[in-house]
Amino acid sequence: MGESVKTRLLRANDVRQIAHDVGIDALMDEVIQALSADFGQSVATDQFSVPPRDGFSYEGETTGLVEWMPVLKAGSHVAVKLVGYHPENPRRHGLPTVLSTLLKFDTTSGHLETIADGTLATAIRTGAASAVASQVLAKSNSEQLGLIGAGAQSVTQLHAITRCFPIREVLVFDVDDANSRSFADRASRLNLNGVNIRICPLQDVVSNADILCTVTSVEVGRGPVMQDDQLRSWLHINAVGSDFPGKTELPLSVLEKSFVCPDFPLQAVKEGECQQLAPDDIGASLPEVITDQESFAKYRDQLTVFDSTGFALEDYSVLRVLEAHAQRLQLGEAVELESHLDPHDPYEGVNSVVPTAARLLRQG
């Protein structure tokens, strides 16, 4: 015993450093590739097991939830994302609404290989998932992108989709004027040369989009966030905001005339747009669609919806991309977190720990 096996700690700042060093365009492209590859693997083999996420939600003095999103890649790894969702964080604590941490365990020993902040990773993989879905379900010459909701996730939706389509115009609507006003500024980090970003009324967004992303934090029971009015007949919608029981963004009539492709059916029927549909009205899942693109190519000219609830396989995909770069760039800290002493002797080492004087040096 006693072999030192360390845990790589990727702080939020390390993840940003990876994005900086790799470049956000190259990183997004890689995550789009990784998602496609892992989605394909998940259908072609039995390698991945993904239970629906579970957690504790509560109301009262604080409304929120803490949940866990586990995935097994057989013979390889278990990844678990722990997610906190607390809508009053910005106002009450000056903290983001969503905080998340990614953990990855080696299944040959159970060793915790990696602990990583999940914020940027989640935003990137959620954008990438919409890009993957749009690549197979939207017109390849789509030029107009609509965004309903202009928060954080909209930035990575825009980013991911402009990596895959010749977008010339982005039409943006948010119920919150401050979000709308700041959006162009936030999007300016994306180096979108020749792309015109226009804040406009909701109906203009809806009726002029080739691809539309709904990325709102609409409250439970308060949807839909748009009307079924003058949609382009080939419109592809990425419905990203639905991720909670009772929370939906799209009118039922749109869903009923669309090919609806959930990311993860077991979860989408509980938390996504698929809550509104009977099982027979739900199409193939995204992993199935990308595995058999020819059969689904006909939908590019039709109304389609990607029901994106976000699932653990995507977190695994983005984490493996980030880890590979962290390894290459020597980013993150290797910490001796786990006890690897003689497992028969729980108190071993208690009498020989490093002296107290060394402690304060490690205070962050």
Added chain:
Amino acid sequence: MGESVKTRLLRANDVRQIAHDVGIDALMDEVIQALSADFGQSVATDQFSVPPRDGFSYEGETTGLVEWMPVLKAGSHVAVKLVGYHPENPRRHGLPTVLSTLLKFDTTSGHLETIADGTLATAIRTGAASAVASQVLAKSNSEQLGLIGAGAQSVTQLHAITRCFPIREVLVFDVDDANSRSFADRASRLNLNGVNIRICPLQDVVSNADILCTVTSVEVGRGPVMQDDQLRSWLHINAVGSDFPGKTELPLSVLEKSFVCPDFPLQAVKEGECQQLAPDDIGASLPEVITDQESFAKYRDQLTVFDSTGFALEDYSVLRVLEAHAQRLQLGEAVELESHLDPHDPYEGVNSVVPTAARLLRQG
């Protein structure tokens, strides 16, 4: 945004340092107290929610599992223990069979407050749980303690029970001679003055114990680990080893004539000795028993079994004890793990991360 809220990282060595500074006797006493208090709270109020643990188990090239054990204390915290169980670790990787990590989240914001190695914490809380059960179900003047199985968990069983009973003799049996031989050495860290530790045949352990702990890693379907032969009529058994479907340690006949008290009934019927029993043959849970000790006092003179599967509430109890000491002793490292930047702008900070030169300094 941007308020710095850090995560306390308690490495295995920090936990050992706490045990060293506090003293293992005082620490065990505190954990016994904390468990009793939290068990009581869990019955008296609706504060705690504990789902049965869940996870991925696999066989093939590697046999093992990775599981998660979550608990909510309403209005306060969520704690999750991630556990890896890989029986071939010692032989193949020079690592312990069980590795575990404790996480604790603040439910007012979802902030990850603490990451701690779970090895010593688990051993201590498992011992403490048996002490709590024995205090209410065993004869208070018990002098002879039997241990079947002499691995790591036996050390903390012995430790916890000697903190609460006037034990004079410890009778030990293990199918593995190496475990038996090394036990006295490992137990010598406990400063058990006047306690005689004797390795002896299984039947001597069984028939001479006032309190008996079964702490084996018997394989699924290979139990029981003892016979129903010449048990003292007041014997209290802590059945600690059952923690997996199909794995049991006690003969059915012993269970049938005993008052059987599970730690966590929902889990015990799946993984514990209670697997062998019909619902009507299962007694009150340990939290219920300690809440109404008078009603259960009569069982001190009778045959009783504590069916200990280990559950997340216990992990919460030991973690809060460790954290309080870490705080007081300024142990552990405060790391800026989570992103607390503007949540509307996922790529914020990517262009202004600390320069590359600073990186290697943080390599452990």
